[in-house]
Amino acid sequence: MRQTNTFKKSLWVFHLNTGSCNGCDIEIVATLTPRYDAERFGIKLVGTPRHADVLIATGPVTKEMADRAKRVYEQMPEPKYVMCVGSCGSTGGVFYDSYNTLGGIDKIIPVDVYVPGCPPRPEAIIHAFVKLWEKMDKKAEKSRPVKKRKQANKNKTVNKDKTVKRSKIVNKRSTILTKRITEQK
C-alpha cells in the first residue's frame, strides 16, 4: 500500500517508440507542455529505463524492435508498469495485417493500461495514469492479508453511503439546472 502511495506522488516515465508513426509520441510530448503539464502530478519524462517506473510504449512493434523492447523492459528496476499509447500498440491499428509487425505490445511484454486512439489526446493519457494508479491500489489490496482487507472493506461501505448521498445531491442539482435551461428556452 505504502509503495503505491509513493508512486502516486512521483512517477518517472520512459518513452519507447516501437515503430510508431510519431503521432502518439507527439501527443505524449504534448502531455508535458504548459497546457496539460503532467509534471504537476509528479510525472516526469526520464532519459533511461533504469530511472523509470513506467514504460510508455507506442507503435505496433516492428520485428526489428521486438527484442530491443523486451530488453528495455528488462532493464527497468522493479516495481515497473507498462502503458501502451495508441491503437497501434494496443491491437496493431492501421498496421494490423502488416507482414513486418507483431501487432501489439502485449505480444512481447505485459501491459498494464491501454490508451486507445489514433493518436489519443493528452487528456486520455493523463486519464490512463489515473487508471494505472487505481490498478496499483487494487494490486496492493489483493496482496494484503485477509483480515486487513475486511477492515478496509468495512470502511468502503461507509464511503459508499457518502457517495450515494453525494450523487443524490448532484442529481438534484443537475435536474434544477436542466429545468432552468428549458425555462430559458
Next chain:
Amino acid sequence: MLSEIMMIPMIAALMLLLAIIVGLFFLGLDRKIAARFQSRIGPPIVQPFRDLVKLLAKETIVPDNAIGWLFNLAPVIALASALLLILYLPFLGVAPILSGYGDLILVLYLLMLPALAIAIGGFASGNNYATVGAQRKLIMMLSYEFPLAVLVMAVVWKTSSMFPDLQGFTFSTFMQHPVLTLVGPVGGFGVVLLIVTILIALCAELIKGPFDNPEADTELAGGVLVDYSGRNLALFLLSDAVKLCAFITLVIGLLLPCSLGDMFSSFMYTGWLAIAANVVFFFVKFTVIAILGLTFVRVAFARLKINQATKFFWLVSAGISLLGLLLISLDSMM
C-alpha cells in the same frame, strides 16, 4: 567538559540534516519556479522529497558489466564529500564548524570530490553513454577550476594585503572583513565580475542548465547516471541537494559574507536575536542566488556543446575573472 565534547558532533549532525532538507527544498523550488517561467503550474515544492522516498522503494540494479564495488561506492563518496564540504563552509552564516582543521585550499579540493565521484561512478558502470558523460564531466571540471582558482586568489590576496596579521585563507576572516567593504568603486565592479564568474561555475558544478552535458537527458540518456537506479540514484539525488547548498554557501562565504547580525549588534544586541537575524538574512541571500544563478540561467539558455562550454570557460569566464582580479588590484593601487 563531556557535554562540550558532545556538543560539536551534535551541532554538526543537525547542520548536515538541515543542509539536506534545505538542499532538497531548493531543488523543488528550482523546479517550481522554472515551471512558472514556462507558464506551467509545476510540481509541488516537496517533489524532490517524494522522488527520494520513491527511489528508496525501488530495486537497485548493478549491471553485469559494471565494477560492482566501485559502482556502489561512488554515490556514497559523492554524498559524504558533499556533507564534509558543508562542515568547512559558513553554512547558515555562522563560522564553519571545522574551521580550525583546514582552509580554503582544502575546500577547493573537496569541491572537486563529488564531481570526481560522479565521473568514477560513470566509468564504473561500464555503459557507453555513462563513459561519454564521465569524460564530459572531467573536461568540464578542468575548465571551471581555473576561473574559480583566480577568484579565490583575488579575494584572499585582497583580504590578506589589508590585514596581514589575520589568517588569509579562512572563512572567518572573510566574515569579519567582507571584500565588498574593503574595495572602492572600481574594485567593487571587480567583485561583481567575480560574482558573475562564480555564478557561471555554479551551473557547471551542479550539472544544470547550459552546462548539463554530462547528464544530457536528450542526447546521452541520462549520461553519467544512466545505469544508476533505486538506492544509488537516491544517494546521488541527496548529494545533488547537499552540493547545491554547499556551492551557494561558498558563493556567500567568499563574496557576500556581510551579515545583518553585526549591524544589529550596534544597537540591539541580544545573542539569539542576532543569530536569528543572521540566519534569515543568509536564506534571503541563498534564495536570490539560487533563483538568479541557477533557475533563471537554466531556463533562459539552451545547452552548449561540450567544446563550446570548454571554450566558454577558458576564454570568457577566465577572462571575466582575470578582469575582476585586475580591477581589484588597480583599486588597491589608487
